[in-house]
Amino acid sequence: MASPRTESPLALKRRARKINRILGETYPYAHCELDFRNAWELLVATVLSAQTTDLRVNQTTPGLFSKYPKPEDLAGADPADVEDLIRPTGFFRAKTRSITKLAAAIVHDHGGRVPGTLEEMVQLPGVGRKTAFVVLGNACACDESVTAGQSHGAKVCTPFGVPGITVDTHFMRLARRWRWTGSDDPVKIEAEVAEIFPKSEWTMLSHRVIFHGRRICHARKPACGACPITHLCPSYGEGETDPEKARKLLKYEKGGLPGQRLNPPPGYPGRPALPWAPPPHRTMTPERRGRTPGTNHSNERRGRTPETNPRNERRGRTLETNHSNERRGRAAGTNPGNEPVHRSRCEPRGANDAH
Numbered sequence: 001m002a003s004p005r006t007e008s009p010l011a012l013k014r015r016a017r018k019i020n021r022i023l024g025e026t027y028p029y030a031h032c033e034l035d036f037r038n039a040w041e042l043l044v045a046t047v048l049s050a051q052t053t054d055l056r057v058n059q060t061t062p063g064l065f066s067k068y069p070k071p072e073d074l075a076g077a078d079p080a081d082v083e084d085l086i087r088p089t090g091f092f093r094a095k096t097r098s099i100t101k102l103a104a105a106i107v108h109d110h111g112g113r114v115p116g117t118l119e120e121m122v123q124l125p126g127v128g129r130k131t132a133f134v135v136l137g138n139a140c141a142c143d144e145s146v147t148a149g150q151s152h153g154a155k156v157c158t159p160f161g162v163p164g165i166t167v168d169t170h171f172m173r174l175a176r177r178w179r180w181t182g183s184d185d186p187v188k189i190e191a192e193v194a195e196i197f198p199k200s201e202w203t204m205l206s207h208r209v210i211f212h213g214r215r216i217c218h219a220r221k222p223a224c225g226a227c228p229i230t231h232l233c234p235s236y237g238e239g240e241t242d243p244e245k246a247r248k249l250l251k252y253e254k255g256g257l258p259g260q261r262l263n264p265p266p267g268y269p270g271r272p273a274l275p276w277a278p279p280p281h282r283t284m285t286p287e288r289r290g291r292t293p294g295t296n297h298s299n300e301r302r303g304r305t306p307e308t309n310p311r312n313e314r315r316g317r318t319l320e321t322n323h324s325n326e327r328r329g330r331a332a333g334t335n336p337g338n339e340p341v342h343r344s345r346c347e348p349r350g351a352n353d354a355h
C-alpha cells in the first residue's frame, strides 16, 4: 500500500473499493440495525437513536409503538406519557418534542405518510440528510413493510430505493482512518466518499462500514489483530494487534454476543438482543434481598452500628470536627467558595475567587 501522502486518487479509489469488497464478504448480512415495521417506525427510531445505541432504541420502541402506532396517534399524545416511554434513550424531553412535531408535520403536510424523496424528507422538523438516507435506503413505501425488498406473504413491497451514504459517528471515524477523507464535516465526507463509489453501492457500503465500526474497528480500541483489511488500512496498529487479545475485543456476533436487534432479519448469524430490563439496583427491594427495611447488613457484617464510623475514629476525628477545614484555617460551617463575589467588571480576580 502506498503511503497515504503519495497515494494517487486512482490508487485511493482501488484501495477503497477493495475494502468495500472484503467488508461485503465479512458482513454479507449487513443491514440497518434498528427494528421497524414501516417507514414511520424507522423514521422515529432513527430520531431516537441520536446519542444512544440502536440496541437501546430497539428495546424502547416496542412500548412506544404499541401505544402510539401511527403519526396521528403520536401527534395528539400527552408529552409526559411519551417522555416516560422513551426515557431510556436519553435526552427524552428534547426527543419527545422532536417526534411529536415530526408526527404533526407528517399528518398535516403529507396525509400521515412518510414522504419518499430526499427534498421532502429534509423539510421535516428534526430530519437531516443522515436520517433521510436511513429511511429512504431501508424502508418501503408501503405501510406494512419489514425491510426494503422483502415480501410480506404474497405481497412484495416497494422500497423507496433512494441510495444514500449514512455518515454517522462510525462512518466518520472509519472513513478518516482509511484516509478516504481528511474532513470531519459529515456533508463533505458524504461528498468525498460519493466520488469513490458508484451510487448503487452507497446504501450497502454504509451498512458494512457501520457494522465494521461496531464490531471490530471500535473508537477507543480497534481490534486490528482480528481485522480482515489490515493490509489495506493506513491506521493498522492504532489498536490491539495481538490476535488473541484482539479477538477478545470483538463485539456482537463476531464476539459471540447478542446483536442489537430484538428481531434480526433472516440470515443474521448472531443471537437476537434481549428486551430492556431496568438495572438490578432499581428492582432490588430490601425484602428481595432478604433484609428488613432499616437494617444495614454491611454495617452488621463489620460489627458497626450506624452511628460509628471506624474510618473517622482511625483519623482521630469526631463527626463534629472537620480537619480539612482546620487545615485551611476556616471556621466550620463557612465555605468561601459558596459566598457571592461582588466585583466590578474591571476589578482583577482575587485569591479567594471561585474558578
Ligand code: SF4
Binding pocket: 177, 216, 217, 218, 222, 223, 224, 225, 227, 228, 229, 230, 233, 234, 235, 236, 237, 238, 239
Ligand atoms: S486495521 Fe485496525 S484501524 Fe484499520 S480497519 Fe482494521 S481495526 Fe480499524
